[in-house]
Amino acid sequence: xxxxxxxxxxxxxxxxxxxxxxxxxxxxxxxxxxxxxxxxxxxxxxxxxxxxxxxxxxxxxxxxxxxxxxxxxxxxxxxxxxxxxxxxxxxxxxxxxxxxxxxxxxxxxxxxxxxxxxxxxxxxxxxxxxxxxxxxxxxxxxxxxxxxxxxxxxxxxxxxxxxxxxxxxxxxxxxxxxxxxxxxxxxxxxxxxxxxxxxxxxxxxxxxxxxxxxxxxxxxxxxxxxxxxxxxxxxxxxx
Amino acid sequence: xxxxxxxxxxxxxxxxxxxxxxxxxxxxxxxxxxxxxxxxxxxxxxxxxxxxxxxxxxxxxxxxxxxxxxxxxxxxxxxxxxxxxxxxxxxxxxxx
Numbered sequence: 001x002x003x004x005x006x007x008x009x010x011x012x013x014x015x016x017x018x019x020x021x022x023x024x025x026x027x028x029x030x031x032x033x034x035x036x037x038x039x040x041x042x043x044x045x046x047x048x049x050x051x052x053x054x055x056x057x058x059x060x061x062x063x064x065x066x067x068x069x070x071x072x073x074x075x076x077x078x079x080x081x082x083x084x085x086x087x088x089x090x091x092x093x094x095x096x097x098x099x100x101x102x103x104x105x106x107x108x109x110x111x112x113x114x115x116x117x118x119x120x121x122x123x124x125x126x127x128x129x130x131x132x133x134x135x136x137x138x139x140x141x142x143x144x145x146x147x148x149x150x151x152x153x154x155x156x157x158x159x160x161x162x163x164x165x166x167x168x169x170x171x172x173x174x175x176x177x178x179x180x181x182x183x184x185x186x187x188x189x190x191x192x193x194x195x196x197x198x199x200x201x202x203x204x205x206x207x208x209x210x211x212x213x214x215x216x217x218x219x220x221x222x223x224x225x226x227x228x229x230x231x232x233x234x235x236x237x238x239x
Numbered sequence: 240x241x242x243x244x245x246x247x248x249x250x251x252x253x254x255x256x257x258x259x260x261x262x263x264x265x266x267x268x269x270x271x272x273x274x275x276x277x278x279x280x281x282x283x284x285x286x287x288x289x290x291x292x293x294x295x296x297x298x299x300x301x302x303x304x305x306x307x308x309x310x311x312x313x314x315x316x317x318x319x320x321x322x323x324x325x326x327x328x329x330x331x332x333x334x335x
Contacts, residue, residue: 023278
């Protein structure tokens with residue numbers, strides 16, 4: 001989840017100075033900052049749990065592509081505004097249910113991060129939903145653009161709910177969340193918003209997969225090349 | 240000047256803490272009330288500046304005309320007796 005926040009933050013910050021209006025520019029980059037904060041909290045804690053003395057910066061800037069576990073949907077290029085909004089709608093709805101449940105984690109640090117995050121995510125989600133409704137129920141052009149985005153992104157949504165053996169183990173100890181429950185809530189909520197926005201819910205078909213084995217689309221490598229450039233070129237640089 | 244193609248403008252008023260006056264913070268573009276409120280939040284409260292926001296369509300505000308300033312404001316200049324300066328303020332009435 002730390003990688004999810006980090007990579008999504010990177011994509012949203014690419015909207016800086018490019019959003020359709022100044023206010024939206026601020027909103028999206030604001031969200032990016034929220035996510036960077038979340039990534040920092042998650043990665044610091046991951047480093048701590050690992051116990052090898054790696055910091056949040058070490059994890060962000062010194063890992064290779066195959067060691068990143070963000071969901072594929074986070075790393076996809078922004079596309080047009082409708083595409084970014086559709087993604088934000090899918091991911092923030094997922095995050096809303098995820099962090100809502102993680103607040104009850106037996107791990108107090110994760111529960112505390114979740115409690116802080118849920119406030120931010122609620123707002124991201126509300127913002128995304130308003131835009132989905134506006135675009136879906138707007139002009140013919142906006143409707144077509146958001147429908148196209150929803151259709152194209154759909155195959156990346158299944159991966160959000162995948163679980164591995166280790167997830168089941170953590171769930172049994174009440175540390176991790178119950179993914180099938182979250183998946184059901186997500187589907188119900190997404191279907192409700194899409195139909196209110198006069199959009200068609202895509203048929204469940206082939207779903208992309210791979211990120212929990214560190215297998216990514218070709219886009220992540222490009223993100224890391226740029227994000228990690230400074231640390232690679234000038235190791236241990238500070239200011 | 241090119242016409243503004245970025246939706247209608249809304250005036251934003253913010254309250255810094257509960258009970259304080261709402262103060263004009265600036266303006267934002269938005270298509271509807273909800274969007275205006277969100278845009279105001281994203282534009283003006285990023286550093287913890289406020290606890291409450293009002294948004295008002297710019298059209299809904301009637302402003303005085305600077306040409307009328309003589310008529311509107313000058314007559315008040317020489318009427319010092321309108322200021323409550325001849326009273327002692329009671330202690331505890333700090334907000335007045």
